Amino acid sequence: MPMTEAMSQKRFAEMGVRMAQPNWDDLRIFLAVARAESLTRAAKALRLDPATVGRRIARLEEALAAALFVKSPQGYVLTEPGQRLLEHAQTVEEAMRGALSPGLDASDRLSGTVRIGAPDGCATYLLPQVCAAIHAEHPGLEVQIVALPRVFNLSKREADMAIAVSRPAAGRLTVQRLADYKLHLTAAQSYLDRAAPIRGKADLKGHPVVGYIPDMIFDRELDYLAELGVTRPTIASNSVAVQLSFVREGAGLGIVHDFTLPFAPGVVRVLPEQISLARSFYLIRHADDRRVARLNRFADALAARFRAEVTRLEAA
Incomplete structure (x- = not known):
């Protein structure tokens, strides 16, 4: 049995739920709906038809013998079984990401895509030169900066990591003081x-x-x-x-x-x-990402260059 499938079986057993054949694709769709809180938005992100997404969620609920969502005026809200499944599905997702996503190539260079969320001042005046320098050392790496004047939701995977001006008070997150x-x-x-x-x-x-x-x-x-x-x-x-x-x-x-x-x-x-x-900047990551070597390497490079860039600009 593949590692990720065995892990799925174990996670579902911990929930007291039995599935004859765990399907990662169904879990992926479940995570998209849980994060988007909408079949339509989840379908758009997945590039699927909303009806298809609805059928897949129904199939997963039938397999688990549990309702995972309740439809409300605010959208699709997780039920208690859905909340329990969310935590375990995220763990399986991280195992899949670690197994399938690129990390370090033969030359010890970073590759793949990293998305960073940041408030617009940081994203405009600090991150471009920091990320450009990292990319110059790792040309196989694709860096995306999302500049928005708000707090990012890493549980919904809006970004791989985020920079904020205060420590988050809740969530399964790791926090590192940047500068x-x-x-x-x-x-x-x-x-x-x-x-x-x-x-x-x-x-x-x-x-x-x-x-x-x-x-x-x-x-x-x-x-x-x-x-x-x-x-x-x-x-x-x-x-x-x-x-x-x-x-x-x-x-x-x-x-x-x-x-x-x-x-x-x-x-x-x-x-x-x-x-x-x-004030201070903090680098915030989802706790499960501590097992992803590629993101750890990128975070280390980001932190070192970020501090140096703040110091350089403030002294200019």
Whole structure:
């Protein structure tokens, strides 16, 4: 019996369920529906017809003698047996990935595809040069960066790994501190030349402030303006890159990452001795991926280059 099939039998036995012939393809479809919470979205990801996906789920439920999903207004929600199956199916999935996906070739080079999720500031100003350097050493590797201003769901396999600005509080995840970074209040020199002088925090009143859209702050660590006593920015965006562009164009004051300043000529720090923030980036991975050598190697390379790039840009 192949390793993955034997593992499936063992996992199902632990659930108290018997299957005459575990079918990885059915489990793959189950995982897609569990992650998408929709037959239509799962079918699109799998490149199958939604009716086919529905039949395969029904077949799996019949084989397990258990309902795996309940249809609700929010979509397909896992039942208790479905939740139990999800954990075991993910373990089988990792065994399949380890057995079938490329890893290291004969020259000890990485290959295959790695997808990284990251907030847009990190994805725009740090990851391109970091990942380009890794790719130059491993040309058989395909690197995908997904830049979104939100927290990534690794359980739904939106990415192989994600970078975040705070440690997750729950989930079967491993967390590695990547690097600390600094932020300062800034403005375009052109703005400061025409605006009222700023000699202390009391002088900030009346100046337009650039920041996050308040109801779109997806992590409390991004609520920078609260530390200035500002409750609502004058000009706002959910994107770090857009905020920096506003500051660069002289729209007002804004707290920005020090590592972005080399990309914004003419933007200078304001009251750097009085207003200075520090935050950290964390690399987050699904716990099951610790057994995937290819992802371990990539994570190590990413961490080393990432720290070096933050240091280089902040010193520039």
